[in-house]
Amino acid sequence: MSYRPVLPTLPLDLPRGHLAFPSVARLDDGRLLLVWRRGSDHYLARDGVIEAAVSDDLGVTWTRIGGLADSVDLRDPCVANIGGTVWLTYFKGRRESRADGAFVRRSDDQGATWGPEYRIDPDLHQAAICAPLVERPDGQLLAVYYGRHSGDTFDSVWAATSVDGRTWTSERLVRGTARAYQEPWAARRGDELAVTFRWGGADGVGGVQSRDGGTTWGTPTRLFTGTGRPSSCWDGDRLVIVYRGEHGHATMRSLRGDVLSAPRIVHRAAPGGMMTYAHPLAVDGQLFCPLSTEDSKGVESELRLTYLSTGGQTPLGWVPTGTLAVLTDYDATLAAEVFDRPDGPPPGWRNLRGSVVVRDGALVSTTADSNPDVAVLPTGSADVTVSADLRWTGMSGTGVVVRAVDAQNYLWFTAESGGTVLRLYKRQGGTVTKLAGVYGDTAATVWHRYRVDVRGPLVRCFLDDEPVIDHTLTSADQTRFGRAHLHGVVLNAPDGGTHTCRRLTVHA
Numbered sequence: 001m002s003y004r005p006v007l008p009t010l011p012l013d014l015p016r017g018h019l020a021f022p023s024v025a026r027l028d029d030g031r032l033l034l035v036w037r038r039g040s041d042h043y044l045a046r047d048g049v050i051e052a053a054v055s056d057d058l059g060v061t062w063t064r065i066g067g068l069a070d071s072v073d074l075r076d077p078c079v080a081n082i083g084g085t086v087w088l089t090y091f092k093g094r095r096e097s098r099a100d101g102a103f104v105r106r107s108d109d110q111g112a113t114w115g116p117e118y119r120i121d122p123d124l125h126q127a128a129i130c131a132p133l134v135e136r137p138d139g140q141l142l143a144v145y146y147g148r149h150s151g152d153t154f155d156s157v158w159a160a161t162s163v164d165g166r167t168w169t170s171e172r173l174v175r176g177t178a179r180a181y182q183e184p185w186a187a188r189r190g191d192e193l194a195v196t197f198r199w200g201g202a203d204g205v206g207g208v209q210s211r212d213g214g215t216t217w218g219t220p221t222r223l224f225t226g227t228g229r230p231s232s233c234w235d236g237d238r239l240v241i242v243y244r245g246e247h248g249h250a251t252m253r254s255l256r257g258d259v260l261s262a263p264r265i266v267h268r269a270a271p272g273g274m275m276t277y278a279h280p281l282a283v284d285g286q287l288f289c290p291l292s293t294e295d296s297k298g299v300e301s302e303l304r305l306t307y308l309s310t311g312g313q314t315p316l317g318w319v320p321t322g323t324l325a326v327l328t329d330y331d332a333t334l335a336a337e338v339f340d341r342p343d344g345p346p347p348g349w350r351n352l353r354g355s356v357v358v359r360d361g362a363l364v365s366t367t368a369d370s371n372p373d374v375a376v377l378p379t380g381s382a383d384v385t386v387s388a389d390l391r392w393t394g395m396s397g398t399g400v401v402v403r404a405v406d407a408q409n410y411l412w413f414t415a416e417s418g419g420t421v422l423r424l425y426k427r428q429g430g431t432v433t434k435l436a437g438v439y440g441d442t443a444a445t446v447w448h449r450y451r452v453d454v455r456g457p458l459v460r461c462f463l464d465d466e467p468v469i470d471h472t473l474t475s476a477d478q479t480r481f482g483r484a485h486l487h488g489v490v491l492n493a494p495d496g497g498t499h500t501c502r503r504l505t506v507h508a
Contacts, residue, residue, distance in 0.1 A: 009266070009291070009304040009305060009306040010305050010316055010317075011302060011303070011304050011305075011347060011348040012034075012053075012062065012290075012303040012304065012305055013062075013347045013348075016300060016302075017038050017040070017300065017301075018038065018039045018040060018041050018042060018294065018299060018300060018301045019036055019037070019051075019301050019302060019303045020036065020037055020039075020042070020276035020277065020292045020294060020303075021036060021037045021075065021076045021077065021130065021276060021277050021292065022034060022035070022036040022277065022278070022290035022291065022303055023035050023077060023078040023079050023132060023279045024079065024279050024281050024288065025079040025081045025086060025111075025132070025281070026081060026281065026283060027054070027081055027086070027110045027111070028084050028110070029110065030056065031055060031056045031110070032054065032055045032058065032059055032283070032288070033052065033053075033054050033079055033081075033086065033110070033111045034052065034053050034055070034062065034290055035050055035051070035052045035067070035077040035078070035079050036050070036051055036052075036077065036290075036292070036303055037049070037050060037051075037075055037076065037077060038050075038051050039073070040299075041297075041298050041299045042276070042294060042298035042299075042301070043073070043075075043093065043098070043298075044298075045073075046072070046073040046093055046094060046095055047073060048073040048074045048075050048093070049067060049068065049069040049070075049074055050067045050068040050069070050074050050077045050088075050090065051064070051067040052064070052065050052066065052067045052111060053065060054111070057315065058284070058288070058315035059305050059307075059315055059316060060315055065111065065112060066112065066113070068090075068105075068114060070092070072092045072093065072094050072100065073092060073093035073094065074090050074091075074092060075090060075091050075092065075128070075130075076091060076128070076129070076130035076229075076277075077089070077090045078090070078129070078130065078131055078132040078133075078279070079111070079132055080132035080133045080134065082133060082135045082141070083135070085106055085107070085108060086106065086107040086108075086110060086111045087104060087105070087106055087132070087133045087141070087165065088104065088105045088106075088107065088111075088114060089102065089103065089104045089120070089131070089132060089133060089143065090103055090129070091103065091127065091128035091130070097126065098126070098128075099126040099127055099128035099146075099147060101119055101121060101123070101124075101127050101128075102119065102120040102121045102127045102128060102129035102143070102145040102147070103117050103118065103119055103120065103129075104117070104118050104120055104133065104143065104165055105117050105118070106165055118165060118166050118167075118168075119168075120143050120160050120162075120168045120170075121145060121147055121160070121168075121170060122168075122170055124147040124148060124149060125147070125148055125149055125150035125151075125152070126147050126155070127145055127146070127147030127148075127158075128145060128146060128147060128182075128183075129143060129144075129145035129146075130145075130183050130185075130229050130277070131143075131144050131145070131184060131185040131186060131229075131231075132279075133165075134186045134187070134188050134193070135188070136161065136188070136193070136214045137188075137190070137191050137213035137214075138213060139163075140161045140162065140214075141161065141162045141163070141165055142159060142160070142161055142186060142188075142193070142214060143159070143160045143161075143162070143168065144157065144158065144159050144160075144173070144184040144185065144186045144195055144197075145157075145158050145160065145184065146158065146182045146183060146184060146197070152176065153176070154176030154177065154178075154179060154181070155176050155180040155181060155182050156172050156173075156174060156175050156176040156181055157172070157174035157176075157181045157182075157184045157195065157197050157208075157220075158170050158171065158172055158173060159171055159173050159186075159195070159214070159217075173195065173208055173217055174197065174206070174208060174220045179199070179200035179201070179203070180198075180201050181197050181198065181199065181200075181206065181220075182197060182198040182201065183197060183198045183228075183229040183230070184196065184197035185197070185229060185230060187232045187233050187234055187239060189234040189237075191211060191213045192209065192210070193209065193210040193213065193214050194207060194208075194209050194232065194234075195207065195208050195209070196223070196230040196231075196232050196239075197230065198227060198228070198229070199222045199223075201227070202227040203227070204222045204223070204224060204225050204226060204227075205222075205224055205225075205226045205227070205230045205241065205243055206220055206221060206222050206223060207220070207223045207255075208220040208221070223241075223255065223260065224253060224260060224263075226243040226244060226245050226251065226253075226263075227243065228243050228244025228274070228275055228276075228277060229243070229244075229277045230242070230243040231243070231277065231278050231279050231280060232280065233280045233281055233282055233287065234282070235254070235282060237256055238254045238255065238256040239254065239256075240252060240253075240254045240280055240287060241253050241255065242266065242280050242289060242291070242308075243275075244274055244275045244277075245263055245265065245275075246263075247269065247271075248269035248272075248273055248275055248293070249265045249266075249267065249268050249269050249275060249380070250265070250266040250267040250268075250275040250291045250293065251263050251264065251265055251266060251275075252264050252266050252280075252308060266289070266291065266306065266308065267291055267293060267380065268293075268334065268379070268380030268508075269293040269380050270293065270294075270296060271296065271380075271381070271382050271483035271484075271485055272295075272296030273293055273294050273295045273296045273380075274293065274294060275291060275292070275293050276292045276293060276294045276301050277291065277292060278290065278291035278292075279291075280308060286307050286308075286309060286314060287307060287308040287309075288305075288306075288307055289305075289306050289307065289308050290303060290304070290305050291303075291304055291305075291306070292304065293380065296483070302378065307319070310322070311324070311325075329507060332507050332508045333505065333506070333507055333508075334379040334380065334381055334384065334506040334507060334508055335377045335379055335504070335505065335506040336504070336506075337363075337377075337503065337504045337505075338361075338502065338503050339358045339361050339362055339501075339502065339503075340361060341358055342358070343357065343359050343360070344357060344358060345357055345358075346358050346363065346375075349375050349376070349377055349488070350375065350376050350377070350486065350488075351373070351374070351375050352374040352375070352376055352401075352404060352406065352407040352410070352486075353371075353372055353373060353374040353407050354366070354367070354371055354372065354373030354374065355373060355375075356373050356375040356489075356491060361502070362500045362501060362502045363375070363489065363491070363500065363501040363504075364491065364493070364498060364499065364500050364501075365491045365492070365493040365498075365499055369495065371492070372397065372490050372491070372492040373490070373491045373492070373493075374401055374404070374407070374410070374412075374488065374489075375488045375489060375491075376401055376404050376410075376486035376487055376488035377486065377487060377488055377504075377506065378485060378486055379486070379487055379506050380485055381485055381506075381508050382403055382454070382481075382482060382483050382484055382485050383455045383456065383508070384402070384454060384487055384506050384507060384508060385451065385452070385453045385454075385506070385507045386400050386401075386451065386452050386454075386487045386488075386504070386505070386506050387400075387449060387450070387451040387503075387504070387505050387506075387507075388400050388449070388450050388451075388489050388501050388503065388504045388505075389447050389448070389501065389502050389503040389504075390447070390448060390449075390450055390489065390491075390499070390500065390501050391445065391446065391447045391448070391498075391500045391502070392415075392419070392442070392444060392493075392497065392498070392499050392500075393444050393445055393497045393498050394444075394493070394495075394496050394498065395418075395492070395493075395497050396414075396415045396416055396417070396418055396419040396442060396444075397414060397415070397416060397490070397492030397499065398414065398415060398450070398489070398490065398491060398492065398499045398501075399412045399413050399414025399450060399490045399492075400412060400413050400414075400450045400451070400487075400488075400489060401486075401487060401488045401489060401490050402452050402454050402459075402487050403454060403481040403482070403484040403486070403487070404484055404487065404488070405480070405481065405486075408427060408428075408429055409427060409428055409429065409480065409481070409484075410426070410427055410481070410484070410486075411424065411425070411426050411427075411435075411452075411454075411459065411481060412424075412425055412427075412490050413425075413450060413452050413461045413469070414490060414492075415440065415442040415448075415463075418444075419440070419441065419442035419443060419444065420439060420441065421437060421438070421439060422437065422438050422439075422440035422442075422463060422469065423435075423436065423437040424436045424437070424459060424461055424469050424471055426477065426481070428477075428480065435459075435473075436471040437469075438468050438469060440463055440468060442463065447502070448463060448464055449462075449464050449465065450462070450463060451463075451465070456482070457472050457473040457474075457475075457477075457478045457482070458471075458472055458473075459471045459472075459473060487506050488504070489501050489504060
């Protein structure tokens with residue numbers, strides 16, 4: 001049995017911002033506790049706070065609860081439930097110090113409030129933690145972190161133990177000599193402890209194991225190519241690792257003994273962006289996994305949820321088996337919507353112009369005012385095939401939007417002049433320019449399928465599966481739009497008319 005990509009992942013409905021570094025724990029009452037960092041950006045503003053939410057239905061719905069703030073940047077929060085006590089770890093960042101200590105707090109009320117702060121590392125020159133605590137077989141708490149003494153060239157991986165979470169004793173697990181070793185993560189199965197970490201920054205993922213509960217440790221080994229925090233959990237006799245893979249995508253592999261599985265993409269990052277970490281957790285025989293990916297500027301990062309399923313029903317929806325995924329192109333699906341949801345704003349969609357809502361199982365303009373409503377989905381890929389079933393009454397103007405940068409810069413394929421003309425446009429800096437056009441036929445009140453296949457500079461447009469436009473972007477247009485990963489629809493309902501979308505898919 002091998003893991004298949006789980007697509008699509010589901011966005012957590014939160015105000016936008018740089019939401020990253022999620023971690024999750026199962027509480028004694030069965031709820032899931034999720035924490036993450038919110039900031040203005042990845043690290044430049046140094047204004048991170050910790051936010052939290054709980055779910056009593058295995059991740060389907062969430063309720064916000066109190067978090068944690070400080071006068072400095074709080075980073076990479078992680079939670080663990082050990083014997084009914086919830087432990088929160090994090091590190092601090094300042095403008096003058098990117099890693100200003102590894103810290104821990106405890107909660108005796110299931111994460112509602114947090115006790116005093118204690119420092120884990122022995123006041124190293126630089127130290128950071130980005131992993132939850134683990135209980136050793138002897139009952140002691142184990143924290144793994146990374147850092148360096150003053151004068152050291154590279155970061156090392158450290159392990160600290162404590163009986164009460166207040167005072168800690170540290171030892172160096174992996175010494176940074178020829179390269180840095182960072183962002184360790186520990187997972188326990190019986191007497192076996194597995195610590196995964198970044199091997200040389202962006203070079204690879206490494207590992208070191210203890211088979212006697214942390215008393216002694218083996219030789220550190222480079223496991224495979226990858227980067228980012230390699231978060232892990234045991235799934236039976238296999239260690240499942242989620243890390244930042246090729247092109248910055250959230251990727252997973254599993255390790256059984258010395259046998260390493262093939263990499264599988266869990267969620268695609270935006271072009272130039274990257275996965276900003278994940279946390280797989282065994283929940284009722286399945287692997288729940290919150291994750292986040294940020295844009296190429298490190299300004300916006302989105303939280304998403306999934307189950308790392310091999311096929312079947314999960315609390316977040318049904319996942320096909322690997323064979324069925326290939327046969328149905330599910331493993332290449334970036335987004336799929338049939339709007340089978342209650343009336344209201346569709347979760348996960350972004351309104352670039354105007355606003356759209358779900359009404360009676362379809363996506364519609366909120367106002368019939370002849371002003372175009374442009375709504376898009378983040379997909380993590382610029383080279384895509386976007387297909388939408390659209391219908392208009394009163395006046396044509398429905399269409400498919402591809403490679404949207406923002407509200408003033410995107411491409412779109414649309415029907416105009418009473419549905420008799422099909423055109424490809426670009427909006428650049430707010431100025432609209434026709435790129436190509438042909439005569440066509442889209443009758444009012446009839447569902448038509450609009451499709452745009454965009455690969456590199458080539459844009460091909462289809463109506464009801466018939467090719468109608470082939471256009472090659474100029475080098476300047478390719479530079480502007482070539483990495484944009486927002487795709488969706490334009491609905492331009494006139495006064496007295498309606499524009500409707502009942503189905504949309506985006507494939508890699």
